[in-house]
Amino acid sequence: MPNKLLEQARLVCQKNGVRFTPVREQVFSLLADATGSVGAYELLTQLQQTDAKAKPPTIYRALEFLIDQGFVHKVESQNAYVLCSHFSEHHKAQLLICDSCGLVEEIENQTIYTALSNAAHKTGFTILKPTIEAHGLCAKCAEENP
Numbered sequence: 001m002p003n004k005l006l007e008q009a010r011l012v013c014q015k016n017g018v019r020f021t022p023v024r025e026q027v028f029s030l031l032a033d034a035t036g037s038v039g040a041y042e043l044l045t046q047l048q049q050t051d052a053k054a055k056p057p058t059i060y061r062a063l064e065f066l067i068d069q070g071f072v073h074k075v076e077s078q079n080a081y082v083l084c085s086h087f088s089e090h091h092k093a094q095l096l097i098c099d100s101c102g103l104v105e106e107i108e109n110q111t112i113y114t115a116l117s118n119a120a121h122k123t124g125f126t127i128l129k130p131t132i133e134a135h136g137l138c139a140k141c142a143e144e145n146p
C-alpha cells in the first residue's frame with residue numbers, strides 16, 4: 001500500500017494529539033489497500049490473520065477513530081467503509097459508487113452541498129450526515145457494459 005498515506009495519517013494523529021495504535025494503523029492500511037469499500041466483518045477477517053484475538057468491537061472502535069479523524073467515510077448504502085482520498089480534514093463528500101466493480105470515487109463539490117443545505121433549510125430540516133451516495137457505473141465499467 002502507499003506508505004505515504006500512512007505517514008500522512010501518523011502526522012495528523014501527532015498534530016491532533018491522538019494515538020494511532022497498531023490496530024488503528026492496520027485497519028487504515030487494509031482500507032488503503034482496498035479498491036472499493038470494505039465491510040466491517042471483512043476487515044475483521046483480514047485483521048484476524050495477524051491478530052487472532054481481534055473481535056468485532058476491536059474493528060468498530062478502530063473504525064470510529066478513523067472516521068473521527070476524517071480518514072475514513074462510512075458508505076451507508078453499502079454498510080461499508082472507504083478510505084478518504086483527501087483525508088486529514090473533515091469535509092462534505094459525495095461518493096460515486098460503481099455497482100459493477102465496487103469502486104468508490106469521492107468528489108467534494110461545495111456547490112452540491114450548499115444547494116442541498118439551502119433546500120433542506122427551507123423545509124426546516126437539519127442535515128446531520130451530509131454525505132451523498134450515488135450508485136452507477138465507473139468510467140471503466142461503463143465502457144465495458146455499454
Ligand SMILES: [Zn+2]
Pocket residue numbers: 073083084085086087091093106
Ligand atoms: Zn473524503
Ligand SMILES: [Zn+2]
Pocket residue numbers: 098099100101102103137138139140141142
Ligand atoms: Zn466499475
